[in-house]
Structures are given as structure tokens and as C-alpha cells.
Amino acid sequence: MSDFPTAGDPSYSDPDTLGAIPPVVSVTYCADCGASANRGSHIACRQHLEVLPPTYCTTCRRQLTVESQGSEWTATCKKHGETTGSTATS
Ligand SMILES: [Zn+2]
Ligand SMILES: [Zn+2]
Incomplete structure (x- = not known):
């Protein structure tokens, strides 16, 4: 019953992709x-x-999980990992 080559395919182990997101994306999304x-x-x-920290991943448009400490922020995409930055406070 299991014809899917799940083992040994580390690039597509995330079940959330549903095959909808190609590995190379030419369109990017506004992070805001x-x-x-x-x-x-x-x-x-x-x-x-x-x-302000970004709201959306610019690659896949997922909503980012943002944690901020003072002016430093870390935005995490479930698929593409962390982006860090800082907001201008002056
Ligand atoms: Zn925009
Ligand atoms: Zn992403």
C-alpha cells in the first residue's frame, strides 16, 4: 500500500507542503x-x-512566528527557518 518513496527523501519530509510549493520559487511575497x-x-x-518585524515568509507566504526582545526580533517560518533582524527605534 505504501508506494510513496518517503524514506531517503529529506527535501520533502514536511507533510504541510502538500506538493504545492516548488523548491525554486520565482515569486516572492511581501513580508508585511x-x-x-x-x-x-x-x-x-x-x-x-x-x-516592525515581518509578518509573512517572503518565500512561501506562511505566517511567521515572531519573537522580539527589545528591538531585536526573530521570525520563524515553519518551512524556511529563522530570520533575525532589528527594528529601527530611533
Ligand atoms: Zn506589502
Ligand atoms: Zn517560508
């Missing part, structure tokens, strides 16, 4: 509003991102 980064202008979003 989650819309396609190629569509429209995200000027306000970029301003947000200077003072």
Missing part, C-alpha cells in the same frame, strides 16, 4: 502584507518593516 511582491507598490509595507 503577504501579497505578491511583484504586484503593486509596497512602499508603506517597507516603512512598516523598518519599525
Whole structure:
């Protein structure tokens, strides 16, 4: 019954992908509003991102888990791992 080559396929072990997300992605998403980064202008979003941590993964559009300590933040995508940064407080 198990015809799927699950063993020895480390690149697709995440069951959450459902095969919908190719390994190479040409479209990226706005980290602030989650819309396609190629569509429209995200000027306000970029301003947000200077003072706020990102909300969405720019690669897969998953909502990030954000932890912040002071001006330092760590945003974690379930699929793509951590991104760290700091917000401008001045
Ligand atoms: Zn945006
Ligand atoms: Zn991601």
C-alpha cells in the first residue's frame, strides 16, 4: 500500500507542503502584507518593516512566528527557518 518513496527523501519530509510549493520559487511575497511582491507598490509595507518585524515568509507566504526582545526580533517560518533582524527605534 505504501508506494510513496518517503524514506531517503529529506527535501520533502514536511507533510504541510502538500506538493504545492516548488523548491525554486520565482515569486516572492511581501513580508508585511503577504501579497505578491511583484504586484503593486509596497512602499508603506517597507516603512512598516523598518519599525516592525515581518509578518509573512517572503518565500512561501506562511505566517511567521515572531519573537522580539527589545528591538531585536526573530521570525520563524515553519518551512524556511529563522530570520533575525532589528527594528529601527530611533
Ligand atoms: Zn506589502
Ligand atoms: Zn517560508
